[in-house]
Amino acid sequence: MVNLDTAAQLDAADPLAHFRERFVGASTDLVYFDGNSLGRPVAAAADRLHDFVHQEWGGRLIRGWDERWMDLPTSLGDELGRVVLGAAAGQIAVGDSTTVWLYKLMRAAVDHAVRTDPGRTEIVIDTDNFPTDRYVAEGIAAERGLTLRWIEVDTSAGVTPDQLREAVGERTALVVLTHVAYRSAWLADGPELTRIAHDAGALVLWDLCHSAGSVEVALDEWDADLAVGCSYKYLNGGPGSPAFGYVRARLQDDLTQPIQGWMGHADPFLMGPGYTPARGIRRFISGTPPILGMVAMQAMLELVEEAGIENIRAKSVALTSYAVELAEATLPEVTLASPRDPAQRGGHVTLHHDRMREVTAALWERDVIPDYRDPGGLRIGLSPLSTSFDEVERGMAAVAQSLTETAR
Secondary structure, eight states, rough: OOOOOHHHHHHOOOTTTGGGGGGTTTTTTTTEEEETSSOOOHHHHHHHHHHIIIIIIIIITTTHHHHTTTGGHHHHHHIIIIIIIIITTTEEEESSOOHHHHHHHHHHHHHHHHHOOOOOOOOETTTTSSSHHHHHHHHHHHTOOOOOEEEOOOOOOOHHHHHHHHHHHHHEEEEEESBBTTTBBBOHHHHHHHHHHHHHTEEEEETTTTTTTSOOOHHHHHTTOEEOOSSSSOOOOOTTTEEEEEEEGTTTTTTTOOOGGGGEEEEETTOOOOOOOGGGGGGGGGGOHHHHHHHHHHHHHHOOOOOOOOHHHHHHHHHHHHHHEEEEHOTTTTTOSSSSSEEEEEEEEEEETTTTTHHHHHHHHTEEEEEEETEEEEEEEEETTTTTTTHHHHHHHHHHHHHHHOOO
8 A cells, every 4th residue: 555645755755856846846736757758848948048049049140150060969969879779979979869860870881881781681670669660660671672571579677688699690780679569568678788789790780769868878898889869858858859870980991881971971061072971970970960859958967967878767766666656556446567676667657457558648637647549548757857756646646547438
């Protein structure tokens, strides 16, 4: 039985509780269970955007590119690598969308693999990877005459080492994996899965969209090759804020990125007749970077550094564990569609019931905002710095009430 005082006790003991007041709207009665889709705005971002419009954009105008903006994709990438992703400088660039980064890095990886070993004609990917990852992989396979090798996974779990070991081999060019599964929150074993792929001679691309900012990531320690992630979930960059791409330093000179834009040229203002790629990670930039979309992300990275990613992960585990505890105590008809072990679970929890689509719609009407994922999944995304235990308790009570009401 859940102690009714537990939420208050947990909030009182939470060393990160004071961060909540630094997010717009967090003090209202609205329950936000969708921080894994779109994070709340950081309050400081409003001032930064105001200052940017009036000073950098309005005051410096085109001079801003020479003074700061041209280097922002890589300087912000270095900060992201240091604070969140466990990556040394010079390996991450910010810009473009997740889809564009997935295409560029998948295509570059398979072209390199086939160029060095023509027998490597397969992309390995799982059936429950995020749709965009699967769609991009399908398109590249068709474009380059490759084959997709599918790993069938449980939708309440994810890819295991044994499954990957069975799927990879001498034909594998690239393995595409998600660190935190979008549906179940299954937390993949980054270093072990990377090692298995490398033992088979393949490159690995990690999707970090549901882990960057809520789960500890160590790309360099994993010996990862490539990674892609977005910045509007736990990095709170705002709707449509830019994605990022990671390319291991040792691979940068060997990979040819397929979208050759002027920003990735060795001398962007030469405007010459041919394309010469820039050195290092900058060669993987394509078009003009979205500078406005990076301002809010900078504000959130400062909060993440102040709190510490290891402390954020600990709070995330506590929040999701509390949500699971409440579900088991108050929702007897509901089944858990996420790993029960918090060590195998990312920053969200999915609860299954056949009426969850109706329940989600009803909850939105009463300012309780989860999201829905087939089949029958109510997804509860708990952003550690902006979510309280009281908010979780109130939200779960509303889920129980909505389930009862939709049964009538």
